[in-house]
Amino acid sequence: MAVELVVLQQRLAPPDYEVALARDMLVVHLPPARLLEAVRILQAEFHFDLFLDVTAVDWLPRQPRFEVVYHFYSTRHFVRVRLKTTVPESDPTVDSLVSLYGSAGYMERECHDMYGIAFRGNPDLRPILLYEGFVGHPLRKDYPKLKEQPLVPYRK
Amino acid sequence: MVPKTIPIHAATSKSAAFEYLTTKKDELIGWARKFSIFPYPFVTACCAMEFMAVSSSPYDTDRFGAALPRFSPRQADLLMVVGTVTHKQAPILLKVYEQMCEPKWVMAFGVCASSGGFYQNYAAVAGIDKIIPVDIYVPGCPPRPEMVIDGIMQLQDKIARSRHPIVTKGF
Numbered sequence: 463m464a465v466e467l468v469v470l471q472q473r474l475a476p477p478d479y480e481v482a483l484a485r486d487m488l489v490v491h492l493p494p495a496r497l498l499e500a501v502r503i504l505q506a507e508f509h510f511d512l513f514l515d516v517t518a519v520d521w522l523p524r525q526p527r528f529e530v531v532y533h534f535y536s537t538r539h540f541v542r543v544r545l546k547t548t549v550p551e552s553d554p555t556v557d558s559l560v561s562l563y564g565s566a567g568y569m570e571r572e573c574h575d576m577y578g579i580a581f582r583g584n585p586d587l588r589p590i591l592l593y594e595g596f597v598g599h600p601l602r603k604d605y606p607k608l609k610e611q612p613l614v615p616y617r618k
Numbered sequence: 619m620v621p622k623t624i625p626i627h628a629a630t631s632k633s634a635a636f637e638y639l640t641t642k643k644d645e646l647i648g649w650a651r652k653f654s655i656f657p658y659p660f661v662t663a664c665c666a667m668e669f670m671a672v673s674s675s676p677y678d679t680d681r682f683g684a685a686l687p688r689f690s691p692r693q694a695d696l697l698m699v700v701g702t703v704t705h706k707q708a709p710i711l712l713k714v715y716e717q718m719c720e721p722k723w724v725m726a727f728g729v730c731a732s733s734g735g736f737y738q739n740y741a742a743v744a745g746i747d748k749i750i751p752v753d754i755y756v757p758g759c760p761p762r763p764e765m766v767i768d769g770i771m772q773l774q775d776k777i778a779r780s781r782h783p784i785v786t787k788g789f
Contacts, residue, residue, distance in 0.1 A: 593706045600740040609740060614708040616748045 489544045498557040510534040513563035518577040522603040526550040558583035576601035647782040652774040653683035658694030663701025665728035668760035677763040682770050691717040702730035703743045715750045723753040
């Protein structure tokens with residue numbers, strides 16, 4: 463492994479941060495305010511050039527409720543990194559990564575669709591998988607399982 | 619039992635040649651229509667693989683006159699809804715159905731189109747018959763080609779049985 467995980471860990475996270483190792487992948491828990499800076503470090507200093515995914519986990523009824531999860535990959539070092547941050551239900555806002563990775567736009571739109579996470583700085587958070595007029599966020603645990611929002615009136 | 623052939627009564631002429639042909643209008647038109655089902659494949663999901671299998675040479679829907687997919691709904695008689703229809707897709711399906719000229723028939727191909735299948739959530743329509751009328755249901759995930767052929771044959775029987783008004787009220 464060309465980049466030592468220890469170096470990465472020391473650079474990304476102060477000693478009091480929660481850090482874990484999952485399947486040889488460094489997992490770092492960050493406060494939302496630290497996220498953009500950490501991603502900038504990953505990209506600029508460690509060549510994490512591929513933004514794999516952003517998604518969220520709804521931990522209802524735990525507080526803070528949502529965990530936003532990011533995956534990055536370095537095509538130079540063949541290393542993955544997972545960043546996690548938690549946001550409360552009252553203000554589920556994290557910084558958008560569109561300024562660093564262009565591909566973040568679509569993924570953040572999907573995450574916004576499904577979980578209602580607001581990405582501050584994303585210029586286009588229109589629905590991408592859902593449709594205009596859809597109320598609520600279907601992958602939240604409190605969205606009713608059988609609730610339908612049809613666009614076409616049903617027959618009879 | 620539905621007659622499989624048109625009853626043909628040869629004119630009682632000594633020349634023994636067909637000079638007259640008498641039949642019922644509905645039976646004649648039904649016979650013609652049931653062998654010229656031009657399908658419009660509305661393909662949205664994995665059932666498409668089975669649709670390809672059933673329309674290619676080993677199973678050969680050409681035998682039923684249902685070979686030539688029309689890629690404009692205006693030229694099609696049979697709307698084959700192949701795969702899951704989501705709520706986002708539903709307005710498109712309805713528009714395609716409304717663009718088809720009468721007479722038209724609808725086949726729900728696969729269990730998702732028939733009843734929603736195992737999808738019971740915010741995204742999927744639980745059966746296209748909530749939106750458009752369906753003539754024939756072919757369940758299966760995906761259905762075997764034999765089931766689709768059976769569905770086409772049952773649809774042919776249905777077409778042969780039904781009334782075929784030529785001049786409508788508004789004509």
